Amino acid sequence: MAKYVYQFGGGRADGKAEMKNLLGGKGANLAEMSNLGIPVPAGFTITTEVCTYYYRNRNSYPAELEAQVNTALAAVEKIMGRTFGDPDNALLVSVRSGARASMPGMMDTVLNLGINDAIVKGLSKRNERTAWDCYRRFVQMYGDVVLGLRPVEKTEIDPFEAIIEHVKHKRRITLDLDMTVGDLQELVRLFKIEIKKRTGRDFPEEPRAQLWGAIGAVFGSWMNDRAKVYRRLNRIPEDWGTAVNVQAMVYGNMGDDCATGVGFSRDPASGAKLLYGEYLTNAQGEDVVAGTRTPKPIEQLKKEMPAAYKELDAIVSKLERHYRDIQDIEFTIEAGRLWMLQCRVGKRTGFAACRIAVDLVKERLATPEEALVRLVPDANALDQLLKPVFDPKDKNRAKNEGRLVAKGLAAGPGAACGRIAFHAEDAVALAAKGEPVVLVRMETSPEDIRGMNAALGILTARGGQTSHAALVARQMGKVCVAGCSELVINYATGKMNVKGKSLRAGDFISIDGFTGEVMVGKVMVMPSEVKQALFGKGQAAAKARKSITFQAYDQLMKWADRHRRLRIRTNADQPDQAAEAVVYGAEGIGLCRTEHMFFGGDRIIAVREMIIADDLRGREKALAKLLPYQRKDFVGIFRAMGARPVTVRLLDPPLHEFLPHTKKEVEELARVVGLPAKLVANKVQALHEANPMLGHRGCRLGITYPEIYLMQVRAIVEAAIAVRKRYRVACVPEIMIPLVGTYKELAILRERTEALARDILKKANAKIDIPIGTMIELPRAAVTADRIATVADFFSFGTNDLTQTTFGLSRDDAGKFLPFYVENDILPEDPFVSIDVDGVGALVAMGVEKGRSVNAKLKVGVCGEHGGDPLSVHFFHKTGLDYVSCSPSRLPIARLAAAQAAIANR
Ligand code: PEP
Ligand code: MG
Numbered sequence: 001m002a003k004y005v006y007q008f009g010g011g012r013a014d015g016k017a018e019m020k021n022l023l024g025g026k027g028a029n030l031a032e033m034s035n036l037g038i039p040v041p042a043g044f045t046i047t048t049e050v051c052t053y054y055y056r057n058r059n060s061y062p063a064e065l066e067a068q069v070n071t072a073l074a075a076v077e078k079i080m081g082r083t084f085g086d087p088d089n090a091l092l093v094s095v096r097s098g099a100r101a102s103m104p105g106m107m108d109t110v111l112n113l114g115i116n117d118a119i120v121k122g123l124s125k126r127n128e129r130t131a132w133d134c135y136r137r138f139v140q141m142y143g144d145v146v147l148g149l150r151p152v153e154k155t156e157i158d159p160f161e162a163i164i165e166h167v168k169h170k171r172r173i174t175l176d177l178d179m180t181v182g183d184l185q186e187l188v189r190l191f192k193i194e195i196k197k198r199t200g201r202d203f204p205e206e207p208r209a210q211l212w213g214a215i216g217a218v219f220g221s222w223m224n225d226r227a228k229v230y231r232r233l234n235r236i237p238e239d240w241g242t243a244v245n246v247q248a249m250v251y252g253n254m255g256d257d258c259a260t261g262v263g264f265s266r267d268p269a270s271g272a273k274l275l276y277g278e279y280l281t282n283a284q285g286e287d288v289v290a291g292t293r294t295p296k297p298i299e300q301l302k303k304e305m306p307a308a309y310k311e312l313d314a315i316v317s318k319l320e321r322h323y324r325d326i327q328d329i330e331f332t333i334e335a336g337r338l339w340m341l342q343c344r345v346g347k348r349t350g351f352a353a354c355r356i357a358v359d360l361v362k363e364r365l366a367t368p369e370e371a372l373v374r375l376v377p378d379a380n381a382l383d384q385l386l387k388p389v390f391d392p393k394d395k396n397r398a399k400n401e402g403r404l405v406a407k408g409l410a411a412g413p414g415a416a417c418g419r420i421a422f423h424a425e426d427a428v429a430l431a432a433k434g435e436p437v438v439l440v441r442m443e444t445s446p447e448d449i450r451g452m453n454a455a456l457g458i459l460t461a462r463g464g465q466t467s468h469a470a471l472v473a474r475q476m477g478k479v480c481v482a483g484c485s486e487l488v489i490n491y492a493t494g495k496m497n498v499k500g501k502s503l504r505a506g507d508f509i510s511i512d513g514f515t516g517e518v519m520v521g522k523v524m525v526m527p528s529e530v531k532q533a534l535f536g537k538g539q540a541a542a543k544a545r546k547s548i549t550f551q552a553y554d555q556l557m558k559w560a561d562r563h564r565r566l567r568i569r570t571n572a573d574q575p576d577q578a579a580e581a582v583v584y585g586a587e588g589i590g591l592c593r594t595e596h597m598f599f600g601g602d603r604i605i606a607v608r609e610m611i612i613a614d615d616l617r618g619r620e621k622a623l624a625k626l627l628p629y630q631r632k633d634f635v636g637i638f639r640a641m642g643a644r645p646v647t648v649r650l651l652d653p654p655l656h657e658f659l660p661h662t663k664k665e666v667e668e669l670a671r672v673v674g675l676p677a678k679l680v681a682n683k684v685q686a687l688h689e690a691n692p693m694l695g696h697r698g699c700r701l702g703i704t705y706p707e708i709y710l711m712q713v714r715a716i717v718e719a720a721i722a723v724r725k726r727y728r729v730a731c732v733p734e735i736m737i738p739l740v741g742t743y744k745e746l747a748i749l750r751e752r753t754e755a756l757a758r759d760i761l762k763k764a765n766a767k768i769d770i771p772i773g774t775m776i777e778l779p780r781a782a783v784t785a786d787r788i789a790t791v792a793d794f795f796s797f798g799t800n801d802l803t804q805t806t807f808g809l810s811r812d813d814a815g816k817f818l819p820f821y822v823e824n825d826i827l828p829e830d831p832f833v834s835i836d837v838d839g840v841g842a843l844v845a846m847g848v849e850k851g852r853s854v855n856a857k858l859k860v861g862v863c864g865e866h867g868g869d870p871l872s873v874h875f876f877h878k879t880g881l882d883y884v885s886c887s888p889s890r891l892p893i894a895r896l897a898a899a900q901a902a903i904a905n906r
Pocket of ligand 1: 593801802
């Protein structure tokens with residue numbers, strides 16, 4: 001018989017940590033903790049298979065499920081010494097979701113389940129107020145989660161909150177804690193009336209009916225909107241499903257010897273090794289996470305409940321040694337007795353991820369390979385290390401001007417300066433206009449996730465380090481300052497007051513996620529510590545090089561370089577970019593886009609002159625102006641790259657990028673070429689293409705106007721000769737032909753290139769081997785790669801164009817509908833960001849295989865944007881490419897991803 005229910009508690013469990021796919025993360029870890037002898041309230045997990053079954057069978061369950069739940073519930077009763085539904089000795093349970101990957105706060109939970117009018121009386125014998133408080137919370141939560149009494153519109157008021165406010169107002173009290181048993185009884189009564197009014201049904205009194213209602217609601221919450229958004233952002237497949245955990249309740253709200261809290265085995269923001277967390281005395285877990293009361297730092301627990309603190313510290317250490325990774329835990333202390341409610345690998349900032357990875361190796365809890373692999377989900381987080389911080393001088397000035405107005409908790413590191421948005425939708429709208437945004441909220445909830453994603457930073461008035469805002473912001477790599485209680489926000493007026501200053505939506509604000517400081521107005525941002533260490537000069541750079549962050553970065557990069565097989569090149573077309581890339585670890589240039597070298601100053605005019613020229617003479621005149629520029633640029637790039645290979649791609653301009661657009665530009669060009677403006681305008685009109693991405697670009701230009709590529713080849717070869725002779729730098733140029741669709745194009749251009757190069761080298765009495773290769777960026781080139789490879793020394797996959805042409809999606813226009821496709825799961829993600837393995841990837845694999853089948857020495861790389869995307873890098877490793885090439889700032893990520901791919905595929 002299929003097993004759908006797994007028990008845990010009482011020092012043993014049916015499951016274990018490795019069973020995450022079946023039990024979800026929470027269920028698997030509860031089982032593991034039980035097996036380790038850690039005190040966990042007994043319970044059971046309904047597997048993710050039941051969730052899949054539920055959705056495949058019109059929201060119904062397998063026939064065996066009910067009997068298995070009954071058996072498991074009986075076992076929980078036995079371990080806990082209480083009986084579900086027994087008024088004299090009631091067992092209450094929590095019903096929680098738990099997917100394979102953690103999705104904090106995205107799905108539903110019901111607490112204190114199994115209580116009714118009779119049972120509350122029985123429980124009152126233990127503690128009357130707690131009993132009624134539980135009942136009140138249960139009816140409210142059940143009404144919200146299971147019976148659907150929740151506000152739909154932003155403007156709507158939560159019906160339960162409205163009743164609570166009404167009762168408080170009548171009694172002239174403000175705090176929940178001031179409510180008497182009578183008040184709580186009144187709330188339960190009014191809640192039930194409201195439920196009856198809105199649903200037409202009585203509140204379910206029968207504990208088993210409550211249980212099945214809650215199980216259904218948790219499975220149902222797998223498909224709610226925020227869970228879907230979260231899955232998409234975090235690449236969690238829909239068919240994984242969630243498990244449901246039913247667990248005996250323990251109480252942190254039975255008095256002053258009770259508490260509840262959350263913690264980490266290391267600081268999740270900085271990675272420092274210490275028990276880190278916060279708690280509330282006499283409270284339930286939801287109070288900590290909701291951020292409605294600001295919790296106390298965990299060190300205080302040491303004084304308040306020393307025995308429980310000591311036990312907690314020991315358990316957290318044990319868990320970290322067992323899992324060999326940072327742990328994120330939840331606990332409750334009931335009448336002095338500690339219970340662990342959850343453990344999981346802790347979400348952390350990119351800073352913390354890197355530091356912890358390195359520290360765990362130092363502490364002999366991991367090998368360097370494990371440290372690298374463990375960073376797989378954080379590969380993009382390396383970006384954070386390269387993120388800006390505030391310019392100290394400008395920040396000081398802001399302080400001196402009295403613009404430092406508040407301080408909250410430093411919950412997500414980095415510096416953010418942007419316009420205030422008070423609502424998630426406003427943040428999305430502002431960001432869509434290209435404005436920098438800081439989302440400012442009393443507290444965030446999972447509904448705000450889109451707005452948080454759109455914002456550079458998040459600032460909240462309430463909530464601690466582990467509040468929703470803090471957790472989610474850190475995971476997204478957003479700057480976050482939380483719990484900044486000085487802020488008085490008024491959503492209705494779109495204003496906020498802080499220290500007597502009034503700010504409106506749209507005003508600039510600057511938040512420091514390292515210190516928690518909040519400054520009004522703009523504060524200038526500057527490069528990260530790692531960037532300062534790598535590129536800075538003098539004392540500041542020396543200091544940055546000693547910083548923990550840089551040390552961790554440097555160590556990881558060393559390990560990564562030792563383990564990766566893929567070579568890493570960069571896309572650069574200016575000497576300063578090339579120099580920067582070398583510092584980031586580039587082993588060569590994989591793509592030097594020569595058209596980018598023509599944008600500045602007089603050059604654009606000469607290019608335009610060339611484009612509109614009627615005849616060879618006209619073009620040659622313009623090209624003669626461009627030759628010295630090109631040669632000089634190549635000298636600069638070759639020098640910066642030293643003996644590293646430099647792939648120079650011959651001109652590939654979508655023409656519209658170069659045509660004069662304005663009347664003024666047309667007139668200026670007319671003056672240079674000595675023609676009437678009208679005539680020039682007509683020429684420009686004639687050159688206009690309906691789809692320039694598929695137009696007269698790439699090698700098509702080189703084929704039809706040979707003199708253009710010949711000028712470029714001359715510039716490359718002459719520059720190489722000069723650099724070798726004058727600077728004694730053994731530069732290694734490679735010449736690449738773009739947008740080749742047929743073998744003949746490359747054969748013709750190769751012959752012309754070789755002939756000219758031979759001629760120039762001979763005259764200069766120089767010997768330089770200059771490989772000639774092609775971009776593979778059209779499906780036809782991939783399909784006929786065996787033919788093309790007979791005349792190519794190397795291939796470089798241009799996956800930007802290959803994606804465009806394989807999908808038939810315009811690179812310029814796809815932004816109009818691609819987000820919709822991704823949002824609605826028609827595509828798993830933007831194929832211009834992460835390679836479409838099944839389609840574009842298949843063409844890459846075919847191109848590699850066909851190319852090498854005729855030319856075993858063929859060197860193969862990729863230079864589309866995918867070269868810096870971790871998932872794509874894994875694919876390129878597996879496909880057997882020799883190198884990936886990406887923009888300079890993505891190089892560290894590519895190095896790390898290449899090492900991870902190599903280790904994973906050993
Ligand atoms: C490509 O098409 O992937 C490529 C690198 O070339 P470009 O982006 O310049 O068209
Ligand atoms: Mg291209």
